[in-house]
Amino acid sequence: MESKESLSGPFVGAIDAGTTSVRFIVFEAGTDNIICYHQIEVPSIYPKEGWCEQDPIFIVNTVNECIAVACKKFTDLGGSIKDIVTIGITNQRESSVVWDRTTGLPLANAIIWLDNRTSTTVEELLETIPNSARGAKINYLRPLCGLPLSPYFSAVKLRWLRDNVTSIRKAMDNGQAMFGTIDTWLMYNLTGGKNSGVHKTDVTNASRTMLMNIETLEWDHNLLKFFGLPKSILPEICSSSEYFGTLADGVLQGTSITADLGDQQAALVGQQCFSKGQAKATYGTGCFLLYNTGTSIVNSNGLLTTVGYQLGRKATPHYALEGSVSIAGAAFNWLRDNMGIIQNTAQIEAMANSVSNDGKPLDVYFVPAFNGLYAPYWNQDARGVICGLSEETTSEHIVRATLESICFQVRDILDAMHKDCKIPLSKLMVDGGMTVNNLFLQIQSDLVGIEVVRANISETTALGAAMAAYKAVDQRYSIESSLSNTAAREPIKPLINGTERNLRYQKWKMAIDRSLNWDTSTLPQGERESFDGA
């Protein structure tokens, strides 16, 4: 926190609407210096097994409260609100809200990216693709949007809402429905909702819907047709750094919104991975590794092709390859809330460390595939398994195996990058809530065999949004050279040898085999019967 006398502007605000919590952070403009922030947890709602929702109104109210409290802290420190020159938005991606154009109110809870209710919808959509093997069908839309067919993406969730919620189907048919990912929903509400709210998104968020063409960066007629969705529900696609609208109410009334990026792309910007070949991994609820491929669109079977950022309407878009892991820190929430194995996240490091030097190889492997496996497997029927239990296994072994599971999944992604794209990575920039855990970063470096470099601040996601927002309002600001030199950070180096690393990884692959295709309930009837009889 700054002392009162050192507060001189300009400042930039950033809303970070993550899966687990939302926050509002005030940065000194053009730097990574955090002046103040406020953060509130967002509860998820689990109406049925595999479903995950959040209340869209709660998200808006929470964001408004974070803005109000952080701004109060800011003025208490001696800051002047008029010196907050602009704000940016960054958000959990893919999560989808549909609302009514007249009332401005949601027609259902937000379906969160983690939600797996649409497994059957995916199976039904796969059935509509003619004459090819399952793997080819899953990748059928990749040439258009860069993504495999999976419950993860917005279009599948929208199709489910259309098929299962009568009011949404009607609203879609009569032009009353508006759709948005969380950025769009927030921006609509912050700029006046049903009275004057703007209906916009940016290229990074749009690239996660499965409805945007990855080359033209426009909504794609063929994709809309495939999913049976009307174009009238869609927001305008903008760049990630430009004027979006103005806050209609509250303490920041009149302040402009000049950035919008999906949270993983915002972290790419916040980590200053602006050059082709640079990569970062963000470890929060999930884990997401983005590799900057420059202006080229690179295809890979296991990874996602996505827009990295487009910093200005006339700027050239930069692309990224992404490896997504759905369950990272969320596995610890499960150990805490469902298993009672830990009471809080502060215990994790000591517990995991207590079983590292007991003279025996750790032989417990945990695949936390609660809602299927994302990259590079894209197996929506995978489920969690814990292998290698013995009478001697303790809670500590499970905690350590949980940390290792996230590291092994990053190895899966790096291997896919090597295999598909011949990309050798020698260094990985890391950030996110889990990176406070030093042991975790050492294990990550050990299990992938490359250097790991922690970000200067843990709030790189919000920082990326603030940087993009400031770029839009100050022509003199050079986003590439604005922050301290990342090369000065001490890297964490691998401490185990390649033989041990590969032996451990082989065991991990055995555990993966046991988790794949576990849930047979979404398979078509005929295949289910033959599976049951096998």
Ligand SMILES: Nc1ncnc2c1ncn2[C@@H]1O[C@H](COP(=O)(O)OP(=O)(O)O)[C@@H](O)[C@H]1O
């Ligand atoms: N010391 C720790 N060790 C391992 N995981 C941790 C630790 N502290 C927090 N986490 C995990 O980090 C996640 C929160 O990170 P954060 O970046 O705030 O998430 P998000 O952006 O998804 O809301 C939680 O799932 C939590 O379990």
Ligand SMILES: O=P(O)(O)OC[C@H](O)CO
């Ligand atoms: O909430 P996070 O930070 O885990 O990010 C969620 C991702 O954007 C989902 O794609």
